[in-house]
Amino acid sequence: MGPTMRAVAYTGLDGPNDFQLIDEPVPTPAKGEVLIRVSRVGVNAADKILLDTGFNLFTGQPSAQISGSVIPGGEVVGVREDTGQRVVALCGAGGYAEWVAVSAARVYPVPDHVDDTDALTLMASGLTAWFLYEAAHVAPGESVVITGAAGALGSIAVQLGVCRGAGRVIALASTPKKRQFAQDLGAHAVTDSSAERLAGRLVEANDGAPVDVVFDMVGGKVFEEARAALAPFGRLVVFGTASGDSPTLETVSLAFGSHSVTGVWLPNFVDAGLAGPALDKLFELHGRGEVRTQEGPLFDLEHAREAQDALADRNTFGKVQIDVTTR
Structure with missing residues (x-):
C-alpha cells in the first residue's frame, strides 16, 4: 500500500454527474474505525438523489456501500483481525476509492461461500x-x-x-x-x-x-x-x-x-444495530439457494459516471457495481 490511492470525487462544475478520477492520500482510520481495501462499490439511486439535490456536496465524494477486506489489525466484531477477512460495509462518504476508513460498527464479515459481488448486493439491496x-x-x-x-x-x-x-x-x-x-x-x-x-x-x-x-x-x-x-x-x-x-x-x-x-x-437500521443479524440470515438464505442475486453491470473507477447513468436509465438487471481492483 502506497501513500496515495485512486478515488472518484464530485466537483459539480459540469452538472450533477461531474465525477473526476483523482489521486489522494490513503485515509488514516480514526479511533473506532478500520481501514478496508475496497473490491466492489455499490452504485445507488440514493447517491444520485443526494448529488442532484446538493445534499452531498460537502463531502466532495459519493457515499457508498462496499465490499473488500480489512487490513490486519482491524477491530471488527466477528472478523478475524489477523487475516484481513473479507467484509461488507456501509460508508458515510468516500466509498468510490481504493481504500476506505469506516466505523467498525458498520462493517460485517462475509462467509467464505459468498463472493464479493453477491455479498455487496445482499448488503446494499x-x-x-x-x-x-x-x-x-x-x-x-x-x-x-x-x-x-x-x-x-x-x-x-x-x-x-x-x-x-x-x-x-x-x-x-x-x-x-x-x-x-x-x-x-x-x-x-x-x-x-x-x-x-x-x-x-x-x-x-x-x-x-x-x-x-x-x-x-x-x-x-x-x-x-x-x-x-x-x-x-x-x-x-x-x-x-x-x-x-x-x-x-x-x-x-x-x-x-x-x-x-x-x-x-x-x-438508520444499521446505526440501530439491526443489520448484522439480518445480513447473517440473508447470507444463510443465499447459501441455501432461496435468495439469489442477479449479476448486474460492472464498471471500473474511471467509468463511475457511466455507472450512475446506467442506473438512472433503469434498464439494468441486478446491482450496478464498480470493480475497484481493475485499472
Whole structure:
C-alpha cells in the first residue's frame, strides 16, 4: 500500500454527474474505525438523489456501500483481525476509492461461500428488502405489492416474500422482459407499472381483493394508485422516488382507510444495530439457494459516471457495481 490511492470525487462544475478520477492520500482510520481495501462499490439511486439535490456536496465524494477486506489489525466484531477477512460495509462518504476508513460498527464479515459481488448486493439491496418486511409487519398469507420488482432490491424483495409465506406477491415492472424476470423469481402475479388504472389492476392481480402491503420506490402516480388499492389496515412503505416525483398525502384519507405510510432508509437500521443479524440470515438464505442475486453491470473507477447513468436509465438487471481492483 502506497501513500496515495485512486478515488472518484464530485466537483459539480459540469452538472450533477461531474465525477473526476483523482489521486489522494490513503485515509488514516480514526479511533473506532478500520481501514478496508475496497473490491466492489455499490452504485445507488440514493447517491444520485443526494448529488442532484446538493445534499452531498460537502463531502466532495459519493457515499457508498462496499465490499473488500480489512487490513490486519482491524477491530471488527466477528472478523478475524489477523487475516484481513473479507467484509461488507456501509460508508458515510468516500466509498468510490481504493481504500476506505469506516466505523467498525458498520462493517460485517462475509462467509467464505459468498463472493464479493453477491455479498455487496445482499448488503446494499438485500438488507433494505429485509427491513421493508420488518417495517410493514408482513404476516404469512398477506398480499404484497413490490414496485421496481426487476431491480436488485426489488428482485430480492420478491424472493423474500415467497420465503416469508406471503399469500400473494405482486410484482410491478415496466417492460415484458422485467415482468417475466420477476415471475421467474416466484412472483404470483406481475403487472405493468406504467399501465392506466393501476389501482384496479392491482386488485385484479390479487384475485379481486384490495392489497395488504405495498413497497414503493417509484413515487408519483404509482404511489397514488398503489395507495388506492390498499385494503383496510393496509401498509405502504416508501424506500425511494425513482420517478423524481415525491407525492403529497392527504392525511384524512389515511384515517378513513386505517392505513399507515412509513419509510425505510438503510443507514438508520444499521446505526440501530439491526443489520448484522439480518445480513447473517440473508447470507444463510443465499447459501441455501432461496435468495439469489442477479449479476448486474460492472464498471471500473474511471467509468463511475457511466455507472450512475446506467442506473438512472433503469434498464439494468441486478446491482450496478464498480470493480475497484481493475485499472
